[in-house]
Amino acid sequence: MQRNVQKFGFSDKRGRTRTTPDPYLAEAALKEPAVCQTCQAIYRQKRWQLDPMLAARLTHDPAAHWVTCPACQKAAGHYPEGILTLRGSYLWNHEEEIRRILTNTADRIGLRNPLERVIRIDRREESLVIETTDNKLAEQLGRTLQKAHSGELQIDWQGSPVVCRVQWERWH
Numbered sequence: 001m002q003r004n005v006q007k008f009g010f011s012d013k014r015g016r017t018r019t020t021p022d023p024y025l026a027e028a029a030l031k032e033p034a035v036c037q038t039c040q041a042i043y044r045q046k047r048w049q050l051d052p053m054l055a056a057r058l059t060h061d062p063a064a065h066w067v068t069c070p071a072c073q074k075a076a077g078h079y080p081e082g083i084l085t086l087r088g089s090y091l092w093n094h095e096e097e098i099r100r101i102l103t104n105t106a107d108r109i110g111l112r113n114p115l116e117r118v119i120r121i122d123r124r125e126e127s128l129v130i131e132t133t134d135n136k137l138a139e140q141l142g143r144t145l146q147k148a149h150s151g152e153l154q155i156d157w158q159g160s161p162v163v164c165r166v167q168w169e170r171w172h
């Protein structure tokens with residue numbers, strides 16, 4: 001795992017500063033404007049942003065550079081930097097509500113930074129596991145959930161680049 005996640009060697013939480021060679025995407029060398037061919041996020045003025053109108057225009061612009069953004073690379077290569085694991089009978093009694101809170105929160109954050117997103121939400125035996133491209137996003141989802149539904153929250157940052165593991169549980 002360590003070897004693989006190193007591919008994304010970003011040092012800051014928003015993935016803007018590279019610390020190790022990245023075979024997929026040298027952000028410093030990214031030519032602007034660049035468009036992600038998977039999610040249509042745009043790289044412009046040194047940051048990733050969502051602008052569907054501009055993306056549509058760039059589709060016909062020979063000056064646009066087609067790339068795969070770091071979030072889509074992490075999703076495709078399955079390298080989450082945030083893992084939120086939910087447990088407890090309360091979860092299954094309020095599953096729909098809880099999923100909605102997580103999705104709404106992720107959508108809101110994603111508008112600000114399109115590189116922060118949920119890769120997938122999976123039920124694994126008695127847990128619901130949410131994987132995110134961004135470590136900070138996993139923490140924010142956990143905190144938002146706890147604010148709305150109480151429960152026990154545990155947050156653990158480890159590794160390089162840092163992976164954030166968040167555990168939440170509530171039994172009644």
Ligand SMILES: [Zn+2]
Pocket residue numbers: 036037038039040041068069070071072073
């Ligand atoms: Zn993308």
